[in-house]
Amino acid sequence: MPRADRHAAASDIIGWDLGGAHLKAARVDAAGAAQKVVQLPCRLWMGIGELDRAIDTALQQLGPCQRHAVTMTGELADLFADRRAGVASLTATLRRKLRGASMLVYAGPKGLVVPADATRLYDSVASANFLASAEAVAASVPDALFVDLGSTTADLIPIRDGMPRPRGLTDFERLASDELVYTGVARTPVMAVAQQVPVGGAWRSVMAEYFATMADVHRLAGDLPRGADLMPTADNRGRSPADSARRLARMVGADADAHPRAAWVALARFLSARQLAQLERAARRVLAEGAIGADAPVIGAGVGRFLVKRLAALLGRPYRDAGTIFSTTGLREGVARCLPAVAVAVLAARRKAWRTASSRTGSSASVRPRAQSAPRKPR
Numbered sequence: 001m002p003r004a005d006r007h008a009a010a011s012d013i014i015g016w017d018l019g020g021a022h023l024k025a026a027r028v029d030a031a032g033a034a035q036k037v038v039q040l041p042c043r044l045w046m047g048i049g050e051l052d053r054a055i056d057t058a059l060q061q062l063g064p065c066q067r068h069a070v071t072m073t074g075e076l077a078d079l080f081a082d083r084r085a086g087v088a089s090l091t092a093t094l095r096r097k098l099r100g101a102s103m104l105v106y107a108g109p110k111g112l113v114v115p116a117d118a119t120r121l122y123d124s125v126a127s128a129n130f131l132a133s134a135e136a137v138a139a140s141v142p143d144a145l146f147v148d149l150g151s152t153t154a155d156l157i158p159i160r161d162g163m164p165r166p167r168g169l170t171d172f173e174r175l176a177s178d179e180l181v182y183t184g185v186a187r188t189p190v191m192a193v194a195q196q197v198p199v200g201g202a203w204r205s206v207m208a209e210y211f212a213t214m215a216d217v218h219r220l221a222g223d224l225p226r227g228a229d230l231m232p233t234a235d236n237r238g239r240s241p242a243d244s245a246r247r248l249a250r251m252v253g254a255d256a257d258a259h260p261r262a263a264w265v266a267l268a269r270f271l272s273a274r275q276l277a278q279l280e281r282a283a284r285r286v287l288a289e290g291a292i293g294a295d296a297p298v299i300g301a302g303v304g305r306f307l308v309k310r311l312a313a314l315l316g317r318p319y320r321d322a323g324t325i326f327s328t329t330g331l332r333e334g335v336a337r338c339l340p341a342v343a344v345a346v347l348a349a350r351r352k353a354w355r356t357a358s359s360r361t362g363s364s365a366s367v368r369p370r371a372q373s374a375p376r377k378p379r
Contacts, residue, residue, distance in 0.1 A: 014065045015345025016058075017129050017338065018072040018090050020044045021152060021187060021231060023054040024338035027062045032346040034326050036062050037334030041230040044077040048093060055097045069348035070094055071106040071129040071340050075122070076171070087122040091115050106132050106344050108169055112351060127171050129340035130155040130180070133301060133322075134164035136343035140325050143296040145287060147311065148322075148339060149279070149304030151186035151215075151228065155179065156283055158290025159299075165290050177289070178282035183275055185304035186215040186229045190251050193217075194274050197252065199267055200259055204252040210234050211251050214275065216244035218306075220268035228303040244268075276307055280314050287315070299325075301339040 011030035017023070023042040027035045038061045042054040051074070075086025095103055095115050104112040107121045108128040118125050134146050134157040142162035148155040156179050158165045167177040174180035183193065190212045196203050212234055218224040220241055229239060237243055245264040246256040256264065298315065300308035301322035312319035323332030326342050335342050 009063075010066060012065055013067045013069060013345045013348050014062055015341040015343070015348065016068065016070040016072075016094060017340040017344070018042075018051065018070060018074045018094065020074040020077040023051065023058060024341040025058040025062060026335070026338055026341040026345055027065065028326075028342065028345040028349055030349055032326065032349045034331050034335050034342050037331055037338050037342065038062060039227075039230070039334070039338050042074075043231070044074045045079050047079065048089065051090070051093055052097065055094060059097070066101045067348070068094070068098055068101055068103045069106065069112060069344045070103065071132045071344045072125065073127045073129055075126045083126045084119060084122040087125045088119040091118040091125075104348055106347070112348055123170065128169075129344070130157060130174075131164060131166065131169070132347060133339045133343040134159060134166070136339075136346045137299055137322060137325060138162050138164055141297065141299055141320070143293050144299045144320075145283065145290070145292060145296065145315075145317070146299045146301070146322075147279075147283070147308045148301040149308050150184050150302040150337075151231075151304075152182070152184040152188065154181040154183055154279060154282070154302075154304070156181065156279075156286045158286055158292050159296075160290060160292050167289060178285045181279065181282045183278055184214065185218050185224065185275075185307060186213065187231055188214040188275075189234075190214065190217060190248070190271060193271055193278070197267055197270060199252050199254070199263060206251050207253060209251075212244070212247035214271070215239075216247050217268045217271045217275075220244045220248060220265055221272050223272065223306050225303055225306065272307075276310055276314070279307065279311050283311060283315060301336050303337050305336060 012027055015026045022039055024039045026037045029035055038058050040054045040057055042050050044050055072090050074090055075083045080086035103115055105118040105125055106128055107113045107124040108131050110124045137146050138159045144159045146157045146159055166179050168174040189210050191206050191208050195206050215229040234247055248264050249256040297318040297320045298312035299320050299322050309319050321336055322339050323336035326335050
């Protein structure tokens with residue numbers, strides 16, 4: 001490798017987003033431009049070994065790197081007794097796998113901190129990936145509604161005057177403000193979206209059973225992006241439209257051949273519309289509180305951006321894809337899907353004090369975010 005290339009690679013940063021169902025990682029250069037992005041299934045509830053294997057695979061794909069930054073949501077997995085234990089375990093696991101490389105942990109408004117401080121600041125570290133994304137986006141789009149719709153959840157964050165303006169910081173607070181909506185386009189059970197649905201000319205009650213997911217809904221409706229559904233299906237069987245129709249029919253106590261395929265497609269579209277309506281209600285509440293400009297765009301991230309585009313249209317706002325902010329054309333899809341990993345690396349790349357803060361792993365030093373990342377406290 002030429003000397004200039006080696007120097008450039010040495011200044012790269014890998015950002016990590018350690019989730020409860022997926023691991024996302026992104027390599028960015030010193031200017032904050034994404035170079036490689038990877039998303040892997042990681043069923044953390046099955047044991048920490050799932051994370052070990054996912055980290056190994058990600059490192060193989062991304063290549064060696066001496067600087068790393070991490071954010072997380074996986075501390076909520078029931079593998080851990082509580083969030084503090086989850087933050088401690090996830091931080092220690094990644095630090096062990098990185099074998100002495102420099103590492104910083106994103107702690108929300110407290111900035112990027114050394115691993116030794118992550119457990120003490122667990123309440124700021126836990127599930128702060130939404131704020132990393134919003135902070136990174138805000139530097140380029142100063143007024144917007146940022147919406148990250150993934151496989152499991154939706155984050156809706158107003159950005160005003162170059163600052164994220166969430167009313168809450170923790171999951172507990174954000175659920176109350178509708179800035180966190182527990183609905184996603186893949187893993188969410190159908191029973192969480194509707195309790196009654198129209199099938200065969202009549203309303204039917206939906207079974208409170210894990211027979212089908214929203215991946216089945218969006219697949220059958222023809223909207224599910226390729227690679228969006230990385231988890232096993234509800235019945236551990238196939239991913240064809242016929243398989244999804246079978247699972248969806250079971251939700252109303254029927255077999256797929258009880259009605260024509262068109263009936264199940266219509267049901268899928270109904271459920272998709274119900275999910276979109278749930279997001280619209282949340283977005284209108286967030287907009288009422290966030291007071292951003294009437295022409296501010298919706299910035300879409302996550303594998304569910306196809307619904308975010310529809311949401312923007314319902315809100316009468318322009319839509320912009322988050323992938324266009326941090327990447328070249330070839331990586332836009334991966335960047336948009338894995339935005340928290342990209343964002344935490346971008347935030348770390350902007351920090352001039354990286355070497356001082358991250359080289360002393362036992363230090364209490366931290367790298368403060370810019371003033372824009374300190375959101376208002378909940379009312």
